[in-house]
Amino acid sequence: MSWEFATWLAAIATLAIYSFLYSPNKIFTFFEHVYVGVGAGYGIVFGYNAIVRQGWEPMLKGKWILIIPMILGLLLFTRFIKSISWVSRLPLAFLVGLGAALSMKAIESDFLVQIRATMIPWSSLNNILLVLGTVTALTYFFFTFPDSKVVRSGALAGRWFLMAAFGAAFGNAVMGRISLLIGELQFLFKDWIHLIH
Amino acid sequence: MDFLMRLDRRWLYLIVFAVVLWPLVLPLGIPFRVSPGTMEAYKVLDALKPGDTVLMSIDYSVGGSPDIDPQAQAVFRYLMKKNVKVVMVAFVDQGVQFAEKMIREQEKLGKKYGEDFVNLGFVAGVEVAISAFAENVPKVFPKDNRGNSIDSLPIMKGITSVKDFKLVTEFATGIPGPAEWIRQVGTKYKVPIVSGVVTVMYPQSLPYVQSKQLAGLMGGLRGAAEFEKVSNTRGMATAAMDAQSMGHLAIILFIILGNIAYQMEKRRQVKK
Amino acid sequence: MAPGKLSSLILFLIVVIALLYQMNRAKGGKLPKLRRIAGLDAMEEGIGRATELGRPVFFTPGRAEINTAGAAQTFAALEILSYVGELTAKYNVELRTAIAAANVLPLAEEIVKQSYLKMGHPDKYKPEFVQFLSTDQFAYAAGSLNIMNREKVATAVMMGEFQAESMLLAEGAAQVGAISIAGTSRTFQIPFFIAACDYTLIGEELFAGGAYLSKNPDKLGTVAGQDIGKVLASLLILAGSLLATANVKVLVDLLKK
Amino acid sequence: MRRELPMLVAGLSGLIVLLGFFFENLLPWAFNWSKELTAWGTIVSAFAMGLAAANLILIHGKRLTFKNPNWYNSAALLLSMALMVYAGIFAGQKSYLWKLLFDNLMAPLGNAMFSLLIFFIASASFRAFRARNVEATILLIAGVLVLLGRAPVGEMISSYFPVGADWLMNVPNVAGNRAILIGAAVGTVATGLRLLLGIDRSYLGGE
Numbered sequence: 001m002s003w004e005f006a007t008w009l010a011a012i013a014t015l016a017i018y019s020f021l022y023s024p025n026k027i028f029t030f031f032e033h034v035y036v037g038v039g040a041g042y043g044i045v046f047g048y049n050a051i052v053r054q055g056w057e058p059m060l061k062g063k064w065i066l067i068i069p070m071i072l073g074l075l076l077f078t079r080f081i082k083s084i085s086w087v088s089r090l091p092l093a094f095l096v097g098l099g100a101a102l103s104m105k106a107i108e109s110d111f112l113v114q115i116r117a118t119m120i121p122w123s124s125l126n127n128i129l130l131v132l133g134t135v136t137a138l139t140y141f142f143f144t145f146p147d148s149k150v151v152r153s154g155a156l157a158g159r160w161f162l163m164a165a166f167g168a169a170f171g172n173a174v175m176g177r178i179s180l181l182i183g184e185l186q187f188l189f190k191d192w193i194h195l196i197h
Numbered sequence: 198m199d200f201l202m203r204l205d206r207r208w209l210y211l212i213v214f215a216v217v218l219w220p221l222v223l224p225l226g227i228p229f230r231v232s233p234g235t236m237e238a239y240k241v242l243d244a245l246k247p248g249d250t251v252l253m254s255i256d257y258s259v260g261g262s263p264d265i266d267p268q269a270q271a272v273f274r275y276l277m278k279k280n281v282k283v284v285m286v287a288f289v290d291q292g293v294q295f296a297e298k299m300i301r302e303q304e305k306l307g308k309k310y311g312e313d314f315v316n317l318g319f320v321a322g323v324e325v326a327i328s329a330f331a332e333n334v335p336k337v338f339p340k341d342n343r344g345n346s347i348d349s350l351p352i353m354k355g356i357t358s359v360k361d362f363k364l365v366t367e368f369a370t371g372i373p374g375p376a377e378w379i380r381q382v383g384t385k386y387k388v389p390i391v392s393g394v395v396t397v398m399y400p401q402s403l404p405y406v407q408s409k410q411l412a413g414l415m416g417g418l419r420g421a422a423e424f425e426k427v428s429n430t431r432g433m434a435t436a437a438m439d440a441q442s443m444g445h446l447a448i449i450l451f452i453i454l455g456n457i458a459y460q461m462e463k464r465r466q467v468k469k
Numbered sequence: 470m471a472p473g474k475l476s477s478l479i480l481f482l483i484v485v486i487a488l489l490y491q492m493n494r495a496k497g498g499k500l501p502k503l504r505r506i507a508g509l510d511a512m513e514e515g516i517g518r519a520t521e522l523g524r525p526v527f528f529t530p531g532r533a534e535i536n537t538a539g540a541a542q543t544f545a546a547l548e549i550l551s552y553v554g555e556l557t558a559k560y561n562v563e564l565r566t567a568i569a570a571a572n573v574l575p576l577a578e579e580i581v582k583q584s585y586l587k588m589g590h591p592d593k594y595k596p597e598f599v600q601f602l603s604t605d606q607f608a609y610a611a612g613s614l615n616i617m618n619r620e621k622v623a624t625a626v627m628m629g630e631f632q633a634e635s636m637l638l639a640e641g642a643a644q645v646g647a648i649s650i651a652g653t654s655r656t657f658q659i660p661f662f663i664a665a666c667d668y669t670l671i672g673e674e675l676f677a678g679g680a681y682l683s684k685n686p687d688k689l690g691t692v693a694g695q696d697i698g699k700v701l702a703s704l705l706i707l708a709g710s711l712l713a714t715a716n717v718k719v720l721v722d723l724l725k726k
Numbered sequence: 727m728r729r730e731l732p733m734l735v736a737g738l739s740g741l742i743v744l745l746g747f748f749f750e751n752l753l754p755w756a757f758n759w760s761k762e763l764t765a766w767g768t769i770v771s772a773f774a775m776g777l778a779a780a781n782l783i784l785i786h787g788k789r790l791t792f793k794n795p796n797w798y799n800s801a802a803l804l805l806s807m808a809l810m811v812y813a814g815i816f817a818g819q820k821s822y823l824w825k826l827l828f829d830n831l832m833a834p835l836g837n838a839m840f841s842l843l844i845f846f847i848a849s850a851s852f853r854a855f856r857a858r859n860v861e862a863t864i865l866l867i868a869g870v871l872v873l874l875g876r877a878p879v880g881e882m883i884s885s886y887f888p889v890g891a892d893w894l895m896n897v898p899n900v901a902g903n904r905a906i907l908i909g910a911a912v913g914t915v916a917t918g919l920r921l922l923l924g925i926d927r928s929y930l931g932g933e
Contacts, residue, residue: 006826006829006830007830009826009830009831009834010829010830010831010833010834011834013830013831013834013835013838014834014835014837014838016838017611017835017838017839017842018838018842020614020842021207021210021842021845022207024614024615024618024619028615029615029619029796029799030798030799030802031835032611032612032614032615033799033800033802033803033806034802034803034806034831034835035603035605035607035608035611035612035832035835035836035839036602036603036608036611036612036782036803037802037803037804037805037806037807037809037810038608038806038807038809038810038827038831038832038835039602039603039604039605039608039609039832040601040603040604040608040778040779040782040803040807040810041806041807041808041809041810041811041813041814042604042605042810042814042828042832043571043603043604043605043775043778044775044776044779044807044810044811044814045810045811045813045814045815045819046772046775047571047771047772047773047774047775047776048772048814048815050768050769050772051769051772051773054765054768054769055769055772065762066766066769068766069765069766069767069769069770070769072766072770072773073769073770073772073773073774074773076575076770076773076774076776076777077773077776077777079575079777080780086728088575089728089732089929089930090731090732090735091770091773092535092572092575092576092732092929093732093733093735093736093929093930094735094736094739094766094767094770095535095536095572095767095770095771096535096540096544096576096736096921096929097735097736097737097738097739097740097743097921097922098536098739098740098743098763098764098767099534099535099536099537099538099540099541099543099544099767100540100541100544100736100740100917100918100919100921100922101739101740101741101742101743101744101747101918101922102536102537102538102540102743102764103537103538103539103540103541103914103917103918104481104541104744104914104915104918104919105538105747106538106541106907106910106911106914106915107477107480107481107484107911107915108473108474108477108747110907110908110910110911110914111477111480111484111698111702111907111908111911111912112473112476112477112480112724113473114904114907114908114911115702115705115706115709115724115908116709116721116724116725117904118706118709118710118904119705119706119709119710119712119713119720119721119724120710120713121710121713121714121716122710122711122714123714126893126896126897127710129897129898129901130897130900130901131706131707131710131901132901133897133898133901133902133905134706134901134904134905134908135703135706135707135905137901137902137904137905137906138699138702138703138905138908138909139703140905141672141673141674141699141905141909142504142696142699142700143501143503143504143506143677143692143693143695143696144501144502144503144504144692144693144696145504145696147504158905159861160860160861160864161898161901161902161905162671162902162905162906163663163861163862163864163865163868164864164865164868164894164898164899164902165868165898165899165900165901165902165903166659166660166663166664166865166868166902167660167864167865167866167867167868167869167871167872167894168868168869168871168872168891168894168895168898168899169656169657169659169660169895169899170660170661170664170865170869170872171868171869171870171871171872171873171875171876171891172872172876172891172895173657173660173661174444174445174448174844174847174873174876175441175445175876175877176264176396177841177843177844177847178217178440178441178444178445178844179263179264179418179437179441180263180837180840180841180843180844181213181217181444181841181844181845182217182221182263182437182440183263183837183841184837184838184841185217185218185221186221186433187834187837189218189221189222195222204852206644206848206849206852206853209845209848209849209852210845210848210849212848213844213845213848214845217844227878227879227882228878228882229878229881229882230881438878439878441876441877441878442877442878442879442880443879444844444877445873445874445876445877445879445880446877446879447848448847448848448851448873449870449873449874451848451849451851451852452851452852452855452866452869452870454852455851455852455853455854455855455856456855456856456857456866458852459856459857459858470748470749470750470751470752471750471751474747474748474749474750477748478748481748481915484912484915485915485919488915488916488919489919492925534771536764536767536768536770536771541913541914541917541918544917544921544926545913545917547928547929548926548928551928568778568781571771571774571775571777571778572770572771572774574774574777574778574781575774575777576929579928579929580928580929583928596781596784596785596788597785599781600781600785601777601778601781601782604775604778605832605836606836607835607836607839607840608832608835608836608839610839611835611839633840633843636843636846636847636850637839637842637843637846639850640846640847640849640850641846643850643853643854644849654906654909654910654913656902656903656906656907659906661847661850663865664850664851664854664855664865665846665850665853665854671906672905672906672907672909672910672913673906673909673910673912673913675910675913676910676913676914676916676917677913679917679926687920687925687926688920688926691916691919691920692916694916695909695912695913695916698912698915699908699909699912702908702912
């Protein structure tokens with residue numbers, strides 16, 4: 001058995017989380033609160049570092065334009081002052097505009113590229129299934145089309161493709177999840193109580 | 198069969214826990230095929246002679262480590278058994294810790310730091326750094342990870358460029374990976390490269406073996422288990438493969454049991 | 470222009486024009502009829518159940534920050550939150566919104582407050598309705614599990630971008646006997662939601678959620694516009710693959726421009 | 727003003743990012759500005775962490791009364807948050823305290839939570855993977871096939887299992903995922919457009 005304080009701390013934390021499997025209990029709840037606490041602390045430290053390293057320091061080195069995001073960031077806190085709380089919408093609006101536009105880039109990677117990749121010759125059964133599978137699965141996502149036989153049977157076939165896809169992806173993911181448990185068991189039984197050699 | 202319908206999920210948890218732990222303590226050795234890439238890698242490593250010097254680049258971080266670290270460990274243990282000298286380096290910052298961990302284990306077994314192996318440490322810059330390192334090793338690493346001057350280490354005598362290594366092995370979760378090493382070292386210096394990659398990178402790296410740009414390729418935990426099998430050094434990866442098999446069987450069993458319970462429930466409702 | 474940008478731009482403009490056209494039509498009174506989406510229909514039933522049991526409703530808008538490429542899913546989730554908030558206000562049920570991204574917090578607070586205001590119960594809004602948990606993936610998951618267990622939530626609604634924590638949330642909800650409704654367009658996580666939840670919105674269904682629930686003409690119009698985009702995609706795929714079968718690569722080459 | 731100014735800010739920042747994306751080479755100023763704005767986004771978001779901390783302090787501070795039998799949980803949360811902030815900002819990220827808190831508390835807690843997944847997968851497999859109808863049966867069969875194909879034990883039973891698993895991953899899985907990506911991309915454009923045009927402005931407080 002290991003006698004290092006650090007290993008013990010990690011082992012106790014691990015066991016506290018595992019105790020949830022038996023039933024939700026006070027020890028789990030306590031460690032969950034500790035986890036949320038350190039997690040928030042970690043986030044604050046990284047936020048602080050981002051402000052200092054990407055905002056404050058380059059600003060003092062002469063990149064004065066960075067005063068804009070610094071002020072915008074501070075304006076977030078006007079929401080606590082009733083009379084000017086609307087001002088906090090400015091930084092939020094900035095972030096919303098940014099995020100809306102950044103996510104619209106999907107038109108290239110998720111729309112154009114996927115369409116192009118499916119333009120394959122009908123030269124094998126697999127290729128044909130890939131093309132028809134994609135198109136019928138797209139039919140499943142038609143929301144406003146009149147209820148016709150073509151759309152309905154297309155959508156049904158599409159649903160079958162989607163279900164096969166989900167089943168396969170589920171099975172495929174299990175392997176990686178088992179590795180994680182193996183890693184934990186090795187920590188507990190090798191590094192901590194030296195049962196496995 | 199009534200118990201099935203009232204089965205407490207904690208029994209399921211216990212079964213998962215037991216079947217995954219069991220092979221880790223007592224490996225079962227469920228047979229599996231060795232893929233050609235691993236076989237090639239083994240042949241190249243097997244041809245090394247005691248006293249040869251090999252480079253091991255540990256280019257992975259904590260995230261993907263369960264899938265790749267067992268490979269590096271298996272190869273390192275095998276090289277130590279063969280009395281081959283190993284120079285470790287990292288082009289991903291967290292790689293240094295994994296290298297140090299492996300080295301410490303061998304030190305406990307009596308191998309000598311600086312003679313049998315060395316950990317040069319990490320250098321930033323990814324592909325540019327690999328290129329600079331390949332050209333002039335002491336210039337990039339005047340000191341090793343433990344702060345020793347390179348000139349003071351017997352293992353580094355006579356090593357100036359990457360050409361002075363008999364073989365380069367590199368273990369990767371992403372970038373740098375086989376592509377970068379082939380570009381900067383394989384093509385330029387004609388040093389053979391054996392590569393280990395995580396499972397998801399394996400299919401896309403296979404063409405390099407066919408084109409002989411890689412002398413061998415191992416994929417993920419499976420690759421590590423395969424290497425342990427051919428090199429006859431059964432270890433953690435073999436046990437982990439058994440654990441995978443048992444885990445998958447357990448999940449399939451639960452699906453079947455769940456469906457039996459479901460059918461029973463349906464029949465009972467019909468009777469009512 | 471860089472490769473792929475011209476064709477992206479053209480496709481983008483076609484989709485945008487289709488969206489604007491359908492939005493205009495909808496505003497003119499020609500509301501499109503949407504097909505049923507079971508997961509969204511279940512929302513009212515789920516919150517009704519919480520009322521009967523006198524237990525809270527759990528909601529989470531996923532983990533994507535609003536200034537990143539995953540933002541669209543968060544926005545779609547927030548639209549659904551607005552509806553959930555109205556129902557909890559109407560039925561006087563407690564709401565627990567678990568937040569993982571710091572910059573989503575003020576938006577979610579604003580939205581829930583507005584929902585309570587709209588239903589005429591601004592006085593019933595409590596700070597506990599919107600709780601920040603953690604930007605750390607599993608601290609957020611642990612916190613959510615704890616809320617579900619401690620408060621024995623009756624209904625759990627999980628919408629937006631998720632990673633591996635999806636299974637923890639979904640199965641956690643099942644274990645406290647909650648009705649679970651999930652939605653994400655993150656392909657890796659859909660299988661886990663499908664397996665463990667009562668209802669799952671798959672991919673684009675999440676983006677139709679806001680329109681479906683609010684019946685807002687602008688939003689309904691965009692859903693009809695989205696359909697035009699998918700017809701376009703289907704036709705391009707069929708045409709391109711048939712041309713490729715005849716060894717004509719014009720369309721593929723065009724889409725590389 | 728209270729409505730229009732934020733809408734203008736959202737529309738303008740979005741427009742610049744879109745211009746920079748489509749006209750990377752033609753409009754270098756837009757490209758450079760879109761990169762700059764994205765960096766600003768990180769800085770502004772970092773300030774939002776302050777709001778998050780305020781939310782935690784507000785909610786858990788209220789629970790810090792002795793009337794609440796579980797007050798110690800909230801105390802632990804606030805204390806560990808403060809400790810982490812002290813370690814990260816004042817003691818520094820090379821300090822023993824930071825390493826202890828991160829490597830031996832936060833990381834193991836995360837790893838343990840992460841490894842709970844397989845247990846939850848196990849109970850979901852028993853509870854939910856039931857052949858209720860055609861669709862559920864397809865899901866179930868595909869799942870079992872891949873489970874067998876991805877472990878040595880399946881290979882031992884029949885060499886067809888790995889082949890079947892690969893086929894499922896390469897054909898139906900790719901087709902299904904492509905359709906989801908294409909549909910979601912259209913949905914994303916619709917959502918983004920409504921926000922940039924100011925049609926959806928619930929975030930500004932009200933319709």
